[in-house]
Amino acid sequence: MNDQNHQPSGIPIYLNKKEYRALIRILFKHILMFSNLTDQQTSKEFERINSMAERLLKYANDFASEDLVAHDVSTGTNFPSNELYREIITQINAYDEVNFWEELTQRLSERDLVKGRSFEELNESGMENHRQILEDRLVFYTDHFGEHGVENLYIINDPHHSD
Secondary structure (H helix, E strand, O other), X not given: OOOHHHOOOOOOOOOOHHHHHHHHHHXXXXXXXXXXXXXXXXXXXXXXXXXXXXXXXXXXXXXXOHHHEEEEOOOOEEEEOHHHHHHHHHHHHHHHHHHHHHHHHHHHHHHHHHOOOOHHHHHHHXXXXXXXXXXXXXXXXXXXXXXXXXXXXOOOOOOOOOO
């Protein structure tokens, strides 16, 4: 690790092979999950993390982790190997699947809580009643989507939908 091309700045961080591999995976999960966000602050953070990840990938040989890294000779850049990319995408897709259903059931349950009720009715019914309605709706949607998926979801008055 005393390679002249790897002049460290800042404080040294000592990692073993297992920790190095975990750090690379964490960085690339972050990069892949946030690469589509476009606001200025996220873009700056993304650039910093991407730059840091590329610097860390230069040490792959030192940690016997060449399988995690691909190298573009023409540009001199390092990036995750196809194997690592597939591993991370599989994990992100699994996360997205769970998150989608949780978010959908939560939002529909919250919608059902307020639907057809005035502010006064909601205020008078109390928090315990709200919790019970939300819990009942969450159970309903969780069971329904568990059995049917999105098969029964339709947009009312959708001109492109036909039964």
